[in-house]
Amino acid sequence: MSEGTPTDPDLPCQEFVELVTDYLDGALDPTHRHRVDAHLEICSGCRTVLAQWREVIELSGRLDADDVDDVDPIVRGALVAAFCLAHPGAD
DSSP states (O other): OOOOOTTSSOOOHHHHHHHHHHHHHTOSOHHHHHHHHHHHHHOHHHHHHHHHHHHHHHHHTTOOGGGGGGSOHHHHHHHHHHHHHHSTTOO
């Protein structure tokens, strides 16, 4: 995990989790996009989270409610954990 500060080129993993959907949507300004790209180069955990989000995006267009049970439990757990970090108190 990263321990970056807002003034250095790296960013904390929790900040990456908060920015991942904007990153995937191409909605980040160039400065934030560069910080995310730089962070992904050094953080395998966040690269894994990004890959999981991409998998969800790819699958979500084809899934129905019964298919959700077929998502790998590790992937599902990681996505739920990321969501909970980004949205404390959400049930």
